[in-house]
Amino acid sequence: MRALLRREWLALKHDNWQLALVSYVPLLGFMLLWWLFSAALPRGLPVAVVDQDHSSISRMLGRTINASPVNQVIDYPNQTEAIAAMRRGEVYALVTLPVNLRRDLLLGKQPQIDVRYNGQFLLVGKLLSAQISLSLADGLHQLARVNLLSHGVPSKLVAAHMQPVTTQTTALFNVNNNYVGFLVPPILVALWQLIAMLTFANAMNRELTPGHWQQAYQQGWFKLIGAKALFYGPILLVHGQFVLALVYGYLGLPAEQLVWLLPLQLLTLLAVWLWVVLIFFLLRDSARVISFCTALFAPAFAFMGITFPTANMPLLAQWWRELMPSSHYIEAHVSLVSYGNVGLMWQHGLAMLGFLLLLLPTLALAYWHRPKADKVEALS
Amino acid sequence: MSYWRWMLTDIVTLARDRAIALTLFGGVLFYAVLYPLPYIHDVATEQSVAVVDLDNSSLSRQMIRYADASPQVKIVARAGSVDEARAMIDQNQAKGLLVIPANFRHDLLRGQQVTLSFAGDASYFLIYSAIVQGLTTAGLDVGSQLQLQGLLANGTLPAAAARQVAPVALNDVAVFNQGLGYPAYVIPGLFLLILHQTLFIGMGILGAGQWRQTGYWQQFSPLTTVCLRMASFSVIYAFLSAFYIGWCYYYYDVGRQASLGQVLLLMLPFLLATAAAGMAFSTLFVRRELPTQVMLLSSMPILFVAGFVWPLSIIPAPLVWLSQLVPAVPGMMAMLQLNQMGASWSQVLPLWLQLWGLCGLYLLLAVWGVHRRRQALAAQLAEDSEKH
Structure with missing residues (x-):
């Protein structure tokens, strides 16, 4: 041997x-x-925001999206340019804040915010979709809160009014994903x-x-x-x-x-x-x-x-x-x-x-x- | 021997070489089936979740039914406590857990906020994201129904109540790969990489077997030899590419947004650059079993550095620069942008020019390599004849 x-x-x-x-x-x-x-956690991923409303609310929503560490907002003046950047893979998602967003919100009409994310880059796309929804929900909650308070809802009940059921999510065995x-x-x-x-x-x-x-x-x-x-x-x-x-x-x-x-x-x-x-x-x-x-x-x-x-x-x-x-x-x-x-x-x-x-x-x-x-x- | 004759000899030689034929034809056909095989059901569904219902009320049962109705979640067991559910996950009997707290219904009726907890096994990200998505949607649904009921009970009009529950409609849609299917995500890039790697291997084995023997490869000048061999491989790969990018993309329902002309125009420098690089690569070897090994080990890094699995912006810059020298990297990116994401030709032009640049660079290297191989062989023959 x-x-x-x-x-x-x-x-x-x-x-x-x-x-x-x-x-x-x-x-x-x-x-x-x-x-x-080695970057381990994707962050600073470019997101195109097309603000067609130019109101205090649309700007606030843009800021809340940018506030998430995962997103990095890049402003585009119009959708054509943003779509071109999407197709080149330069931005991975596109958020359109529509004309009259603020006006419709104040009037109680339901405005529609369009989010498009790149499903071809599956990992990034799914991550951004979740993060953008979270950021937008957070921004809108602030608005709803003011709205409810002005209607005389006691501040203690505001949270329950807006969101009766909240959720807590835990990633087992890999806590920070x-x-x-x-x-x-x-x-x-x-x-x-x-x-x-x-x-x-x-x-x-x-x-x-x-x-x-x-x-x-x-x-x-x-x-x-x-x-x-x-x-x-x-x-x-x-x-x-x-x-x-x-x-x-x-x-x-x-x-x-x-x-x-x-x-x-x-x-x-x-x-x-x-x-x-x-x-x-x-x-x-x-x-x-x-x-x-x-x-x-x-x-x-x-x-x-x-x-x-x-x-x-x-x-x-x-x-x-x-x-x-x-x-x-x-x-x-x-x-x-x-x-x-x-x-x-x-x-x-x-x-x-x-x-x-x-x-x-x-x-x-x-x-x-x-x-x-x-x-x-x-x-x- | 005419040029045509030379190419024919080359093609016959490689088709007769069983090691090359196994990789080129067998490998390409085999991988066309095997690689997409695990993914053909597209998305992760019906992940097993254990429920810990500490409330046992009508509302908690409704929540469980909602969760079970989600396509991503399947309620497989009920556990008495969180510890018990956790033990089920440790036994691999469930992949996630949903905890409905005690007094869930009671608190909601009293107008207090309650918190649902859920957890998923994040050792598997697709499973985790499916569970979280399914349970979140179910939780939101239960919540908004309650909100609606509350508003209606307070005398709000139904239409206004619906708008109050959701003041903004979020229209969240995936583009380019609308179903978020795994095959459409992996296949376009991966198949180009398979073409790239097998071409390298084929050229490598063929070259490694020839450099130390006299043969038809010495008939023409190095430049002509390189060009002719690139041509013969390009002819074979024209057929294999047509099979992959035509038939397979269609069969697996991968995005196909570019016109035929554009795809052909892109594949031309891709195949030529790959063939030139493969030729330069082949001059490094004289042992037939080595090229396969090198390409096998390089496959995973090339795939992950290409930018569609892991975002380019967070890959260390030196790796990205280095990867630009591999024809597959600009090739995959250009194909994805052009064919899957519908970019215009002017947008992929830089990548297309990069492929031509690589083609030129590797052509020079290949000619130099063949020239050196020829000198080495001549020296070896001279040495042999001296001995005799």
Whole structure:
């Protein structure tokens, strides 16, 4: 075994790409993706306001929209220019305060305020829609308050008159809707899974030369693959733990009992590698093994169920999702980090043992492609 | 060998190369189905919510019915206390909770303000926003009905009462992607990125396999070779793009506001710039399994830096500058503005010119790269012949 590990080490030393893949490439990738989302809370998003009324009320509403940290009001003289800016993606929402807004309000007619938000940039659009509604409601409440007081409603009852039912909303497990806490862990896990897949596929591909192929059968694939797993396992676990240290340690996102994620990451690695070994025996060509593994693992992030809920996926997508080790890992991860539920975590984590079933076709393929006796003689 | 003959040889070579064919044809077709697959139901609906009803009155039951009637919320359980509901969330049996406080009806009838509390699992933002939106709407409805009843009881006329409840009508509408569907949000940009990445991979594998051997790639000058290979890939990608931007956009009902002519005019520099960049990229490799790996790792950063997932204004500026060198980034933005958001041609002109600029830049780099590969091969051959 020691000789096999030494062999892996020598091979790694002479392969610049593989060396990069287990050292700085993942670190660079993790830091880059985190940096990209490091703003964490979208703020100062440009909103076009077209004030056609130019009254004290319309100006006040413009100010209340601007007062929200999420919105950044940009005034446009007319709708044509504002719409053009919308289409260019320079502003993400457009609020039109209509002519006679103040007059209609005073007369008790119901004026209409138009809000258009960019649904193409879904995340920003939804956020702005909610924020603009809140800001406008807040501004209008002030008006209604004055109105009610002037009609002789006692000040104590004004609030109940305006809004008999108020609501209090709590974002569980991510109190301030921090996008780093929401998006970065699953993205980094997806990247980590890709790195794990690539390093192992590269390590396996080295056995593809005719000489190595035959030697591997003499030595026994179990020992050989075991040595690779033993060699690359700790390296990748270090990267996996680095992700956790970055996100939950350095950035201080709330998390509970992170120790348990180590065995979970180990299970994920094993599941990914079982896939790689199966594809390796299926295709037996380095470029094709990589292409196929890439095709399989590249969309893993979409199937995690973090961005789009699993329950709303079609059945076929839910099945495909079960084939991805990362979707099991992330569910276990959320069970632990958010819910602090170790039992549920193990339930999701141990489901990954199902990937052991991949061994059956792998063994069959390995047996099928064994060097035939006559060929061996011809070579020797 | 004529130019046409060369291109034909090139296309046949790459079609016969199973690693390239797997990525170019298999990958593009496979991803056309697989990537949109989780999203085809468009929006998140029927999120499970547990109710803590501490009031047990007619009004609290009405509130629960209203919440359950919302398309975004499904009441799955009743809990005796907040702790019990919280335990359900920890067990993943519910994604949110609604608390109706004790004396809900009593206080409302007495004219006191009451507060409904709700919470959602913010580990999943789409679930959270669906729950909050559904419950807020239900709460507002219950509130405004009470207000209306109160006003009517005080003798206000029905028409005036309705206006008093809502003094301003808020007409809040999403544009460009009216249904706020996930496929329409992700697909336009993502599909261009898939074309971009697979083209890079195809060129990379083809080049990496050839640079160390003599072959048809040496027949013409580096400039001609680069142009011819760009042409042969552009021909293949004209078909693949037509499939993605024509058929798939239509099938998945993505916004299609630009005219055919405009889309073609945009795709021309996009494909040429991508092909030129892919050619320059391919000269960096001599191992056939590497280009796929590099492009795979770069995919997620390119997608997220493009500006439609995460707003450009809050992405660190150095990353944005750097990303402008990737043809996919101006390509995706121009396509979104032109085709999905209906911008006029003059508005996307800067991005279009940027694509041509990138095309020129990478063409030069590609020619230089091929030139160097040729020198390296000549040196290697000379060395080999000396040995013999």
